[in-house]
Amino acid sequence: MIKQLGAVLPTACVLLSLAMSPAQAATNADTRFKTIYTKEWKWRVTERLARADGDQGVSPVLARVDALVQEARQRYWEGILKELDAIRPADLSPGERVNFAVYRAQVASLADAQRFREYEQPVNADSAFWTDVTFGARRPFKTIEDYRNYLRQLTALPAYFEQETANMRAGLARGFTPPRVTLAGRDVALSSIADARTPQDTVFFTPFKTFPASVPASEQEALRSQAAALIRDTVQPAYGKVLAFFRDEYVPKARTTLAATSMPGGQAYYQSKIVEFTTTNLNADQIHTIGLAEMAKIRAEMHGIMKKVEFKGDLPAFLQFLRTDPQFYAKTPQELLMRAAWTAKKFDAKADQYFGYLPRRRFAILPVPDDQAPFYTAGRGGPGSYWVNTYNLPARALYSLPALTLHESAPGHAFQMPVAQEQKNVPNFRRAYISAFGEGWALYAERLGTEMGIYETPYEEFGMLSYQAWRASRLVVDTGIHAKGWTREQAQAYLMENTALSKHEVETEVDRYISWPGQALSYYLGQMAIQEARARAEKALGAKFDIRNFHDTVLQLGSVPLPVLQQRIDVFIAEGGKSPYPKES
Structure with missing residues (x-):
C-alpha cells in the first residue's frame, strides 16, 4: 500500500501523524516497521540466505546464485529500502528505533553489494x-x-x-x-x-x-x-x-591492478565498502590519518616494553629478535593448541569479575584444516569453535597467542556471538554479524587481557601491542592500497616495520586486504568506539561504574552500527550504569 500510494503518501502521512498522539504514532510506525522486516526475513529464509527459527538441521539444497536471481534480490532490497524510507524513525518507540537503525543499515549494505554485483567475485585471497x-x-x-x-x-x-x-x-x-x-x-x-x-x-x-x-x-x-x-x-x-x-x-x-578504486564503480565502490565495514561515513583520507596517529601511540608503548626487557637495540632489531629466537615458537602443533587452551582457561578463572552474563555455548579448540591452512589467518573463532592455524609453526609466535586467543575465543568471537544469539525477544536480523562491532569487540578483548592479568610476560604484552599495531596499520594499509596507490610491496614493508608478524603472515594478510577492500578497517575503528564509550561512562558514573554492567550492556546489543552503540551508552549513563539484565527475585 505504501508504494502504491506514490507521491500522495508523504502529505497524507504528515497529516495523519499530526492528528495522532505520540503513543499512537509510535504504535502505528512500529506496526508498519515490524510488517516490513518480518516479511523480508521470511523472504530471506525462502531464498536460503538465512535460517528459519529453530532450524538446526542440514539443508537439502544450496541457495541459487545465478544472475537472474541476484538481480531479483537487488530489486527486492531496493524496494524494502523505499518502504523503510516512508517511516520516520522519530515516530518509532525507543526499542524499535534501535532496530530500525540496525536493519536499515543492514539492508542498505545488502542492496549496495547487489548494485555493484559483488556476486560476480565469489572468491578472494581468504576464501571462496x-x-x-x-x-x-x-x-x-x-x-x-x-x-x-x-x-x-x-x-x-x-x-x-x-x-x-x-x-x-x-x-x-x-x-x-x-x-x-x-x-x-x-x-x-x-x-x-x-x-x-x-x-x-x-x-x-x-x-x-x-x-x-x-x-x-x-x-x-x-x-x-x-x-x-x-x-x-x-x-x-x-x-x-x-x-x-x-x-x-x-x-x-x-x-x-590492486586498488578497489580501479574496479568498476571506482571510488563509489570503495566508499560503499567503508560504510559497510565501519558503519561510519568516514572517507579514506580521514581513516588513513587516524591510522597514522594511532600507530605513533602504539609504537611509544612498544618502546616501553623494550625498556622493560632491557633490549639493547632499536625496534627493527627487536622485531627481528622476536621473529627468529626459537624460545618464542612451538615445536609441535599439539603444543600450539595446548598453549591456546591454557590461555582460554585463564580467562575462565576471571570471567565473572568482568561479565555478569556468561553465554551457555562452549567452544572447541581445533586446528585449521590442512586444505585451507596455507592461506588462512592465524586463527578464527565463532560460536562453538576456535580454529588455530598450526601450519608453518615458525610463523606462529607464542608471544602473540594469548592476544589471538582472547580475540577469537573468549571474551572475543566465541563469547560475543553466543551472547548475541541467546538474547530473547529480538528480531532475527539483530543476530546478523556487523564487522565493525564484532571485530571491534574482539580487538577490545585483546586490550582487556592486560587488565585481567592474562599476559604473563612482557613479551606476551608486546605480542598484544603488535596485534594492536597490526590492526591500526590496517587503517593505513587498506586505504593506502585502495585509495592512495600503494603497491603490494609497500604494504608488506609497512607491516614488517611496525608489527612482529612473521613474513608469512604479512604476505597472507596483505593479500587478504588487497582482495577484500574495506574489511580490514572494521577492527580498530570498532575498538576505538568501544574504548571511547567506556571512557565516557567511567567519567560520568565515577564510583557507580561497574565494568560487568558496561560489558553486559555492550554485548546485549548483539551486533549494531557504531553510532547505535554510542547512543546505547548514553542511555546506560543516564540510567546510572545499571545492569541490562533484570535481577532475579
Whole structure:
C-alpha cells in the first residue's frame, strides 16, 4: 500500500501523524516497521540466505546464485529500502528505533553489494565458494534426515558450481576480479578435492566416518556407499571443472591492478565498502590519518616494553629478535593448541569479575584444516569453535597467542556471538554479524587481557601491542592500497616495520586486504568506539561504574552500527550504569 500510494503518501502521512498522539504514532510506525522486516526475513529464509527459527538441521539444497536471481534480490532490497524510507524513525518507540537503525543499515549494505554485483567475485585471497561449502561437512550431523539432506546437497553441488563459475566469467569480462597476484596458490583447496585418490580422502566424506547413535546401524553402510559414489561421480568432477577454469582462464585473465578504486564503480565502490565495514561515513583520507596517529601511540608503548626487557637495540632489531629466537615458537602443533587452551582457561578463572552474563555455548579448540591452512589467518573463532592455524609453526609466535586467543575465543568471537544469539525477544536480523562491532569487540578483548592479568610476560604484552599495531596499520594499509596507490610491496614493508608478524603472515594478510577492500578497517575503528564509550561512562558514573554492567550492556546489543552503540551508552549513563539484565527475585 505504501508504494502504491506514490507521491500522495508523504502529505497524507504528515497529516495523519499530526492528528495522532505520540503513543499512537509510535504504535502505528512500529506496526508498519515490524510488517516490513518480518516479511523480508521470511523472504530471506525462502531464498536460503538465512535460517528459519529453530532450524538446526542440514539443508537439502544450496541457495541459487545465478544472475537472474541476484538481480531479483537487488530489486527486492531496493524496494524494502523505499518502504523503510516512508517511516520516520522519530515516530518509532525507543526499542524499535534501535532496530530500525540496525536493519536499515543492514539492508542498505545488502542492496549496495547487489548494485555493484559483488556476486560476480565469489572468491578472494581468504576464501571462496568452493571452501565455504566444505564447512557443512565439518559440522556434526544429528539425525538420519541430516545425512539424507546432505546427500541431496551433494547432488546439487555441480549446478551451484556452474552458477558461481558463470558469475566469475561475468566479473572477468568487466574487470571485477581479485588482483591476479593474490590468487597464486589458491587452487590448492580445489585440487585437494578434485585430485583426491578416493572419495574417502576428501573432506566431504567426513560425516560418514562416524555416525551418531540416532542413525541405525543397518542404514550406515548404505549411506556410506551413496556418499562415496556421489563424491566420486558428482563432487570431484565438479571441483575438477572449476579447477581447470580457475587455472587456465580465471587467473591468467584476472586484473593486474590492486586498488578497489580501479574496479568498476571506482571510488563509489570503495566508499560503499567503508560504510559497510565501519558503519561510519568516514572517507579514506580521514581513516588513513587516524591510522597514522594511532600507530605513533602504539609504537611509544612498544618502546616501553623494550625498556622493560632491557633490549639493547632499536625496534627493527627487536622485531627481528622476536621473529627468529626459537624460545618464542612451538615445536609441535599439539603444543600450539595446548598453549591456546591454557590461555582460554585463564580467562575462565576471571570471567565473572568482568561479565555478569556468561553465554551457555562452549567452544572447541581445533586446528585449521590442512586444505585451507596455507592461506588462512592465524586463527578464527565463532560460536562453538576456535580454529588455530598450526601450519608453518615458525610463523606462529607464542608471544602473540594469548592476544589471538582472547580475540577469537573468549571474551572475543566465541563469547560475543553466543551472547548475541541467546538474547530473547529480538528480531532475527539483530543476530546478523556487523564487522565493525564484532571485530571491534574482539580487538577490545585483546586490550582487556592486560587488565585481567592474562599476559604473563612482557613479551606476551608486546605480542598484544603488535596485534594492536597490526590492526591500526590496517587503517593505513587498506586505504593506502585502495585509495592512495600503494603497491603490494609497500604494504608488506609497512607491516614488517611496525608489527612482529612473521613474513608469512604479512604476505597472507596483505593479500587478504588487497582482495577484500574495506574489511580490514572494521577492527580498530570498532575498538576505538568501544574504548571511547567506556571512557565516557567511567567519567560520568565515577564510583557507580561497574565494568560487568558496561560489558553486559555492550554485548546485549548483539551486533549494531557504531553510532547505535554510542547512543546505547548514553542511555546506560543516564540510567546510572545499571545492569541490562533484570535481577532475579
